[in-house]
Amino acid sequence: MTHAHDRALPRAVRQAMPMARDVLVEVAKQHGVCIRPIPLKRLDVVTGKTEIIDVPCGATLDSKCPPCAKRNKQLRKAQCREGWHLDTEPAITPDEPNEEQRWLVEFRADYQAQREAAEKAGDDTTELEAIISGLDEEINAAGMRGNVLGRTAFKRSRSTRRRQDAPDLPKRKMTHTTLGRTFQGSDGKIYRPSLFVTLTLPSYGKVRDGAPIDPNTYDYHRAARDALHFSKLVDRFVQNLRRVAGYDVQYFASVEPQKRLAPHLHMAIRGTLPRAEIKQIAAATYHQVWWPQADEVVFDGDHVPVWQDCTGYLDPATGEVLPTWDEALDALDEDAEPLHVIRFGEQVDVQGVLAGTPDADQCIRYLSKYLTKSIGDALDGGQTQQQHAARMLDALRYEPCSPTCPNWLRYGIQPKDAKPGMHPGRCRGKAHKPEHLGYAGRRVLVSRKWSNKTLAEHKQDRRTWVLEALGQADEPTDPHRYIWRPVPAGDANVPPLALRLLRSVHERQRWRAHLRELEARATGQDLSAVEDVGRAA
Numbered sequence: 001m002t003h004a005h006d007r008a009l010p011r012a013v014r015q016a017m018p019m020a021r022d023v024l025v026e027v028a029k030q031h032g033v034c035i036r037p038i039p040l041k042r043l044d045v046v047t048g049k050t051e052i053i054d055v056p057c058g059a060t061l062d063s064k065c066p067p068c069a070k071r072n073k074q075l076r077k078a079q080c081r082e083g084w085h086l087d088t089e090p091a092i093t094p095d096e097p098n099e100e101q102r103w104l105v106e107f108r109a110d111y112q113a114q115r116e117a118a119e120k121a122g123d124d125t126t127e128l129e130a131i132i133s134g135l136d137e138e139i140n141a142a143g144m145r146g147n148v149l150g151r152t153a154f155k156r157s158r159s160t161r162r163r164q165d166a167p168d169l170p171k172r173k174m175t176h177t178t179l180g181r182t183f184q185g186s187d188g189k190i191y192r193p194s195l196f197v198t199l200t201l202p203s204y205g206k207v208r209d210g211a212p213i214d215p216n217t218y219d220y221h222r223a224a225r226d227a228l229h230f231s232k233l234v235d236r237f238v239q240n241l242r243r244v245a246g247y248d249v250q251y252f253a254s255v256e257p258q259k260r261l262a263p264h265l266h267m268a269i270r271g272t273l274p275r276a277e278i279k280q281i282a283a284a285t286y287h288q289v290w291w292p293q294a295d296e297v298v299f300d301g302d303h304v305p306v307w308q309d310c311t312g313y314l315d316p317a318t319g320e321v322l323p324t325w326d327e328a329l330d331a332l333d334e335d336a337e338p339l340h341v342i343r344f345g346e347q348v349d350v351q352g353v354l355a356g357t358p359d360a361d362q363c364i365r366y367l368s369k370y371l372t373k374s375i376g377d378a379l380d381g382g383q384t385q386q387q388h389a390a391r392m393l394d395a396l397r398y399e400p401c402s403p404t405c406p407n408w409l410r411y412g413i414q415p416k417d418a419k420p421g422m423h424p425g426r427c428r429g430k431a432h433k434p435e436h437l438g439y440a441g442r443r444v445l446v447s448r449k450w451s452n453k454t455l456a457e458h459k460q461d462r463r464t465w466v467l468e469a470l471g472q473a474d475e476p477t478d479p480h481r482y483i484w485r486p487v488p489a490g491d492a493n494v495p496p497l498a499l500r501l502l503r504s505v506h507e508r509q510r511w512r513a514h515l516r517e518l519e520a521r522a523t524g525q526d527l528s529a530v531e532d533v534g535r536a537a
């Protein structure tokens, strides 16, 4: 018998043995256990007992481990299926906030306080801000609308000339319904047709196998800006779509990477419009970016603006204060050109889909196919494609990703909310990262009246099903019963990660054994629902 501690074994044999710890992580993944759980302190106000509870990372922040990503993909599929061919108007009275929603907001409050304290102490708040923006996204993903702070910035009043014009499109009278038309067949059966639309960005140069044939003429500059502003273009498309359709069109869409590393959009639309009209809308849709110029480099290399307390960023040579973001916007006069205009490409694919057909299932699979991958993951590893990605990243390096991007300093403007330590080319925003390649928006876009349920309610559905199958009632918990608090890093009450993973794997095995017994009886049900219950158990 070979034994890893046996010193007599040749070094090469010992090294070929897997590390026990790595095997644990692999096993955890196979069991669908979150491998980066977040410990939270839960105070039970009824019993006064405090416990440390692991919450799957996918339930809180953006960074998702493979099991959490897979679980979220399953939930998204269920959500997509639920809403597509709805035959009654969804009820949209706001629900009572549930436990998850409450604790997310409490969690958010704690980070707000930490950020304010850090700011007061003059510490770097970048990391905390990243967490807060991740939490804000999660707050929305958990089925809450808007931002906890409400509308933070007052809206700038733009001159009417610069306001985006409605493109020249047919316009139907608006009816107050979210449902599409139905048709009755000669057999008396009601058909409920819907659409599956794919929208793509324009060509930046000929590509083969996901990489440009001629990198020197490929328009990386435009590709970078298009990726940065893609989500705005999608918003415009939806606005135009509703105007033309004459009803409150609902959609479930996913943004996915193409092989050439540009984002594109798949959209399930409830109801139907003529194919030619969808194409007409896509062709007429555009978005103008009204930002200051970012083409003429003002500061470069060592010659970069310097920070002065109480003043802001100064020209290092003249000491002149750079215009602030608001001043730069005000300086855009009536003759100003938009920094960028983005449009869709000519490739628009429109497919009619009937409720409950294999086609519909196929589309739903397609919509969620890449959800566990980031935009940069479309890389198949080929060298020419790697180089293509590197050039795309280069093009994004000095592109301002938002009004607060440090890159504005390069173009002689103080970023919005300027603070010390900003340096052009070193923005830590998502858009500049290799896994996002310019697109930092949400990957799944679901309209508000898509289904009657939020993602949180879909989770609850699956949990209820499993508990019922196990003969246990899913008692609604009193939302006021628990108070959740983050656990400070290095808290001695939190067992080591390996120990927590071992426990979760054990729990999961127990649940699986239960479910296997039920499998024979409850055929056709989705057993991955156990994933959600493992957490609640």
Ligand SMILES: [Zn+2]
Binding pocket: 033, 034, 035, 036, 037, 056, 057, 058, 064, 065, 066, 067, 068
């Ligand atoms: Zn996880």
Ligand SMILES: [Zn+2]
Binding pocket: 399, 400, 401, 402, 405, 406, 407, 427, 428, 429, 432
């Ligand atoms: Zn940036």
